[in-house]
Amino acid sequence: MARPSRRGRGAITIEDVARAAGVSAMTVSRVMNKGRNVRESTREAVLEAVERLNYSPNTAARSLAAGQATHIGLLYANPSASYLAQFLVGALHAARSAGVHLVIESCESEDADEQAEVTRRFATSDVEGVVLPPPLSESQPIMAELDAMGIPVVTVAMGVPRDDSLNVRIDDRAAAIEMTRYLIDLGHRDIGFIKGHPNHVASHDRFAGFRDALTEAGLDCDKAPVEQGYFSYRSGLSAGERLLSRQNRPTAIFASNDDMAAATISVAHRRGLVVPDDISIVGFDDTALATSVWPELTTVKQPIAAMAEAALELMIADLRSHRNGAQRKFTERVLSHAMIIRESSGPPPGARKAKTRRPAKAS
Amino acid sequence: MARPSRRGRGAITIEDVARAAGVSAMTVSRVMNKGRNVRESTREAVLEAVERLNYSPNTAARSLAAGQATHIGLLYANPSASYLAQFLVGALHAARSAGVHLVIESCESEDADEQAEVTRRFATSDVEGVVLPPPLSESQPIMAELDAMGIPVVTVAMGVPRDDSLNVRIDDRAAAIEMTRYLIDLGHRDIGFIKGHPNHVASHDRFAGFRDALTEAGLDCDKAPVEQGYFSYRSGLSAGERLLSRQNRPTAIFASNDDMAAATISVAHRRGLVVPDDISIVGFDDTALATSVWPELTTVKQPIAAMAEAALELMIADLRSHRNGAQRKFTERVLSHAMIIRESSGPPPGARKAKTRRPAKAS
DNA sequence: AGAGCGCGTGTTACCGCTAACAGCGCTGAC
DNA sequence: GTCAGCGCTGTTAGCGGTAACACGCGCTCT
Numbered sequence: 130m131a132r133p134s135r136r137g138r139g140a141i142t143i144e145d146v147a148r149a150a151g152v153s154a155m156t157v158s159r160v161m162n163k164g165r166n167v168r169e170s171t172r173e174a175v176l177e178a179v180e181r182l183n184y185s186p187n188t189a190a191r192s193l194a195a196g197q198a199t200h201i202g203l204l205y206a207n208p209s210a211s212y213l214a215q216f217l218v219g220a221l222h223a224a225r226s227a228g229v230h231l232v233i234e235s236c237e238s239e240d241a242d243e244q245a246e247v248t249r250r251f252a253t254s255d256v257e258g259v260v261l262p263p264p265l266s267e268s269q270p271i272m273a274e275l276d277a278m279g280i281p282v283v284t285v286a287m288g289v290p291r292d293d294s295l296n297v298r299i300d301d302r303a304a305a306i307e308m309t310r311y312l313i314d315l316g317h318r319d320i321g322f323i324k325g326h327p328n329h330v331a332s333h334d335r336f337a338g339f340r341d342a343l344t345e346a347g348l349d350c351d352k353a354p355v356e357q358g359y360f361s362y363r364s365g366l367s368a369g370e371r372l373l374s375r376q377n378r379p380t381a382i383f384a385s386n387d388d389m390a391a392a393t394i395s396v397a398h399r400r401g402l403v404v405p406d407d408i409s410i411v412g413f414d415d416t417a418l419a420t421s422v423w424p425e426l427t428t429v430k431q432p433i434a435a436m437a438e439a440a441l442e443l444m445i446a447d448l449r450s451h452r453n454g455a456q457r458k459f460t461e462r463v464l465s466h467a468m469i470i471r472e473s474s475g476p477p478p479g480a481r482k483a484k485t486r487r488p489a490k491a492s
Numbered sequence: 493m494a495r496p497s498r499r500g501r502g503a504i505t506i507e508d509v510a511r512a513a514g515v516s517a518m519t520v521s522r523v524m525n526k527g528r529n530v531r532e533s534t535r536e537a538v539l540e541a542v543e544r545l546n547y548s549p550n551t552a553a554r555s556l557a558a559g560q561a562t563h564i565g566l567l568y569a570n571p572s573a574s575y576l577a578q579f580l581v582g583a584l585h586a587a588r589s590a591g592v593h594l595v596i597e598s599c600e601s602e603d604a605d606e607q608a609e610v611t612r613r614f615a616t617s618d619v620e621g622v623v624l625p626p627p628l629s630e631s632q633p634i635m636a637e638l639d640a641m642g643i644p645v646v647t648v649a650m651g652v653p654r655d656d657s658l659n660v661r662i663d664d665r666a667a668a669i670e671m672t673r674y675l676i677d678l679g680h681r682d683i684g685f686i687k688g689h690p691n692h693v694a695s696h697d698r699f700a701g702f703r704d705a706l707t708e709a710g711l712d713c714d715k716a717p718v719e720q721g722y723f724s725y726r727s728g729l730s731a732g733e734r735l736l737s738r739q740n741r742p743t744a745i746f747a748s749n750d751d752m753a754a755a756t757i758s759v760a761h762r763r764g765l766v767v768p769d770d771i772s773i774v775g776f777d778d779t780a781l782a783t784s785v786w787p788e789l790t791t792v793k794q795p796i797a798a799m800a801e802a803a804l805e806l807m808i809a810d811l812r813s814h815r816n817g818a819q820r821k822f823t824e825r826v827l828s829h830a831m832i833i834r835e836s837s838g839p840p841p842g843a844r845k846a847k848t849r850r851p852a853k854a855s
Numbered sequence: 856a857g858a859g860c861g862c863g864t865g866t867t868a869c870c871g872c873t874a875a876c877a878g879c880g881c882t883g884a885c
Numbered sequence: 886g887t888c889a890g891c892g893c894t895g896t897t898a899g900c901g902g903t904a905a906c907a908c909g910c911g912c913t914c915t
Binding site for chain 1: 548751
């Protein structure tokens with residue numbers, strides 16, 4: 130088999146396809162892109178030829194001719210490594226389909242001036258739009274700087290989107306409600322909660338969902354043991370410590386992310402508790418850590434790669450429409466999450482016989 | 493400040509620079525690329541104009557005109573998430589400088605036929621070369637398939653490079669020697685070792701380094717407690733369990749990667765041991781996990797991002813030279829590692845006063 | 856019936872850059 | 886002195902697409 134799709138001189142071009150389909154190159158171009166104003170029979174003939182010749186457009190030529198976006202920026206800061214990996218995988222897929230380059234830069238500083246400085250340098254370099262995954266999606270200085278430079282932004286998982294912003298997220302509150310309900314259904318009545326970083330709106334949403342579910346079940350959510358955490362493993366260590374040394378130790382703990390849940394498991398182990406027999410511990414995010422620890426974490430899975438793809442698609446669509454003079458308008462995409470039930474959760478110690486009713490492992 | 497570097501109509505082009513420098517576009521092109529056959533004074537004038545106008549070449553036009561490589565593939569499989577994240581960051585930087593697109597695909601299957609199938613689909617799609625990070629760099633089926641298709645490959649951290657291959661790695665053996673020496677210098681005489689997956693050549697290299705250092709110190713390396721692991725957290729759990737339940741518990745444990753080291757710490761904690769006072773535990777790789785656990789791991793840092801960059805540079809250089817008809821030849825780049833000393837290691841329990849001599853935290 | 860319009864398609868002129876070659880002035884060999 | 890050869894620079898002709906416009910056609914509207 131020849132390798133007709135390899136780039137370089139001698140590859141299949143739009144002309145080849147046009148000849149094969151008995152039309153002009155322009156018609157092929159139309160079919161490959163928007164596809165409006167092409168008769169159905171013509172379109173089919175072209176697609177057939179494309180298929181037969183295994184044609185794929187040369188992205189370089191396309192970008193050049195269309196003068197379209199070629200570089201999308203991605204500014205990231207110290208997310209959990211597995212979050213970044215998944216995010217990049219998704220972003221790269223979207224970038225590839227759109228034929229744009231993904232340009233990434235890290236911005237670790239928490240200092241506003243420094244963030245602005247990094248942003249400016251980054252944005253001046255080459256990029257036409259910037260995607261901001263958490264936690265940077267909440268950063269005021271960065272947003273302000275990009276706004277000032279007139280560079281469009283798509284935020285991911287930003288809690289309080291502005292009127293003119295593009296945002297991708299999941300419904301944190303609904304997910305937290307589901308998780309809490311699940312624990313309640315297992316028989317838990319005394320559920321502890323570890324909050325996330327107070328600067329993140331997601332933290333508040335998750336906590337709100339937790340309270341919603343308790344209230345809904347007729348439990349007093351003001352009496353629930355709640356500790357402040359900051360999303361880091363270390364903060365989970367101390368929050369878990371505090372929860373487990375309470376007079377009335379909860380039978381289940383819902384941590385706002387996997388790192389803190391894993392830390393809490395480690396604290397429980399050090400105290401000789403067996404998870405989930407003595408205590409259930411669940412997390413949020415389904416990062417790689419969730420399956421690295423033992424027992425593996427019951428958690429909420431965020432479709433991280435899909436969110437990244439969605440973010441890039443939104444960005445590219447916006448860039449395209451903006452070039453056509455269209456007005457930017459508020460767009461939000463809410464993707465669906467999923468409960469992942471693993472081994473770190475089970476019925477409370479009292480309800481032994483309920484044990485056999487433990488739900489089957491999910492997907 | 494205007495944004496002269498934004499793409500789209502109206503950006504700074506090579507013509508602008510040429511005019512500003514009083515030369516032709518071709519001369520500017522020569523300066524920007526190889527730069528041979530340009531008088532020094534001319535070059536300076538051009539560079540000055542480039543600087544002044546803040547010109548950056550349009551990668552799309554460049555690829556199109558030069559007919560050069562535009563898509564480099566990256567096939568990955570379930571590495572630790574933080575490894576992948578760092579690798580992608582490095583790869584993306586290199587891809588950006590070279591103006592190529594990074595195309596990624598995962599290949600999780602262990603089955604040879606399936607690996608070959610995925611590889612074929614991937615390679616047929618679009619890519620001119622493929623970069624293979626571990627563990628895929630050791631996969632025979634994938635290499636065979638790519639060879640058959642005539643697609644150049646750069647492997648990363650492959651243990652036994654072939655004569656005609658391009659490879660990037662660190663010196664695992666030397667790194668293991670350093671780490672073991674460090675433990676010996678702290679006063680440890682009874683050092684346990686957890687081996688990595690037997691399919692990986694790096695596992696053997698690290699173990700060999702461990703033995704080298706023991707022998708060098710006059711210790712009997714055949715008496716050292718060694719357990720087989722498989723690089724996974726779970727395998728570290730059982731290997732650690734076995735090591736810690738030995739009659740003569742070692743005073744230090746060297747795990748072949750961070751995941752297994754972290755698992756061993758967790759086992760130690762469950763047994764009421766204090767790290768590093770009762771036992772030192774060190775890892776390898778310096779993944780994100782190393783700083784997620786408590787105490788943070790002493791480990792060997794692999795320059796993962798730099799290795800990815802090197803791999804892409806090698807790939808691009810090879811593609812370029814190959815287009816010029818040059819022969820492919822064996823090339824290996826060995827990058828340097830670094831010892832990262834954190835809190836999980838210290839002198840053995842007997843040597844209390846040595847405690848103050850504990851080396852300062854690195855970098 | 857003729858104007859006007861929208862549809863489907865082809866033609867032309869680039870997008871920004873570089874390969875290939877052409878041309879110039881200078882050097883050194885004969 | 887002439888001519889080959891080299892170093893430096895400019896000119897030409899695309900790379901593979903797409904925007905913009907042009908064109909022919911059938912239809913509706915007045």
